[in-house]
Amino acid sequence: MNFLADHFLRTITALATILLLAGGMFTADANPQRGIPDNLLMFGGYGDAALVVDKEECSVSVYRKADFWKLESKYPCSSGKKNGDKQHAGDERTPNGIYRFIRAWNDKQLQRQYGTTTAKLYGSGALVTDYPNFLDFIYYRKTGNGIWLHGTRAEEPVATRGCVSVRNDDLLLLRNQVVMQRTPMLVEETVHYLSKSELAAGRDRILDFLERWRSSWEAGRNDEYLSLYSKDFLTRRFNYKRWVQHKTRVNQTNKRRHVRIHPLSILKANGYIEVILTQDYESSRLNSYGLKALYLRKHEDGTYRILTETWKDLPPKQFTALNRWTQ
Numbered sequence: 001m002n003f004l005a006d007h008f009l010r011t012i013t014a015l016a017t018i019l020l021l022a023g024g025m026f027t028a029d030a031n032p033q034r035g036i037p038d039n040l041l042m043f044g045g046y047g048d049a050a051l052v053v054d055k056e057e058c059s060v061s062v063y064r065k066a067d068f069w070k071l072e073s074k075y076p077c078s079s080g081k082k083n084g085d086k087q088h089a090g091d092e093r094t095p096n097g098i099y100r101f102i103r104a105w106n107d108k109q110l111q112r113q114y115g116t117t118t119a120k121l122y123g124s125g126a127l128v129t130d131y132p133n134f135l136d137f138i139y140y141r142k143t144g145n146g147i148w149l150h151g152t153r154a155e156e157p158v159a160t161r162g163c164v165s166v167r168n169d170d171l172l173l174l175r176n177q178v179v180m181q182r183t184p185m186l187v188e189e190t191v192h193y194l195s196k197s198e199l200a201a202g203r204d205r206i207l208d209f210l211e212r213w214r215s216s217w218e219a220g221r222n223d224e225y226l227s228l229y230s231k232d233f234l235t236r237r238f239n240y241k242r243w244v245q246h247k248t249r250v251n252q253t254n255k256r257r258h259v260r261i262h263p264l265s266i267l268k269a270n271g272y273i274e275v276i277l278t279q280d281y282e283s284s285r286l287n288s289y290g291l292k293a294l295y296l297r298k299h300e301d302g303t304y305r306i307l308t309e310t311w312k313d314l315p316p317k318q319f320t321a322l323n324r325w326t327q
Contacts, residue, residue: 035193036069037061039186041203041273042266049177050184050267051149053164054191055079055094058157060149060166061191062177068196073177075170078157085189085270086131089144092161096270097136099129099147099185101178107151123151124168127178129185135272135295139234139308149174149185186269206266206273209296209304218259222251230297230305254283261292272297272307278319279311289319 037052040063044050048065049072058079064072079094080086086095105126110119131147144162151168152158158165164187166174177183194202209228216225226244233240251257260280267274273296281288290313296304 035195036199037063037186038192038194038199038202039188039268040069041199041206041268042263043184044265048182049179050186051174051178052191053077053079053094053185053187055083055096055188056190060164060170060174062174073173075166075174076157078152078159078165080162081159083189086144086147086162087140087142090161091144094160094162094164094187095131095136095142095147096187096189097131097133097272098267098269098274099131099133099187101127101149101180101183101185102130103128104175104178104180120153122148123153123165124171125175126150126163126171127175134293134310135274135308138236139295184267186267188269202268203266206275206296206304207263210261210263210275210277210294213306214259214261217251218257220251220257222248225251228304228306230307233305233307235308235310254285256284258282273304278314280319288313289316290314 039052040050044065050063052061052063053059054061058077060075060077062072062074063069081092084093086093105113105122105128107119107122107124110122110126113119126148127150129147129149131145132142136142146163148163149171150163150165151171152165155167157167164185213225213228216222216228226247229240229243231240233243235243238246258281261277263275263277265274265276275294275296277292277294279288279290279292290311292312293310295307295309297307298304
């Protein structure tokens with residue numbers, strides 16, 4: 001497994017473990033006037049936060065989970081000097097997608113690491129994201145690194161080479177609202193809002209898709225199961241053609257399958273949906289328990305297809321505990 005894939009799997013494992021500690025899952029409203037960002041289909045437990053960046057509006061919004069999603073705070077921000085989604089190193093664009101924070105720097109740490117002159121560019125500190133994430137790297141072949149949420153060298157945020165910048169005082173507030181490897185930052189050119197019922201309907205469509213994927217796999221309806229994968233499917237090992245050959249061979253060999261899944265998180269950004277779930281697979285030849293991430297894209301006909309997926313084995317005790325707390 002390469003470094004990026006291993007890092008991503010460690011991140012979602014940490015996320016799933018912390019979701020376990022947080023308790024149950026909720027999907028809910030933010031405010032009756034504007035609605036809820038359509039990114040927040042299903043995530044977290046009571047008290048969890050999610051950051052939503054609207055590049056067109058130049059804002060970072062923090063939504064906090066209570067009985068419903070609540071808009072806790074909102075900060076002005078700047079992003080890359082050029083509009084659009086980041087594609088490669090040096091293009092001065094901010095990437096759109098779903099990211100998590102992997103490290104926090106304060107101003108003193110930045111000075112020690114990068115020197116006083118460079119550190120001044122980031123003001124009061126920085127929160128380091130995991131860009132490029134697994135989908136960026138494997139599917140979209142994006143390059144570059146060092147995408148941060150950071151302070152500013154001026155009183156107000158200034159355009160960056162690809163990061164998201166906020167006022168220095170606001171960065172200090174955000175630092176206290178973020179939990180490493182757990183709090184997602186969802187970045188969009190323009191954020192779209194839904195009512196509570198619309199968001200629930202969108203979540204239920206994804207859950208219906210997941211049940212069709214699970215049941216067709218378990219029942220051996222191989223053609224239906226494979227039809228749920230995009231013709232553009234890609235992993236480190238497989239393109240769509242090789243995936244079909246591989247799964248057909250495996251499904252013919254492994255009889256008496258039982259597949260159980262428990263979705264933990266469903267988030268949307270940049271035209272794709274990230275689903276993190278636990279999976280319990282039993283068959284005549286193989287038993288496995290672990291954490292899976294599926295990336296879905298909606299097609300023109302309104303149906304979803306899987307673009308890529310990842311898998312990590314979990315120890316039985318951790319797997320059982322996750323399922324017990326997220327049912």
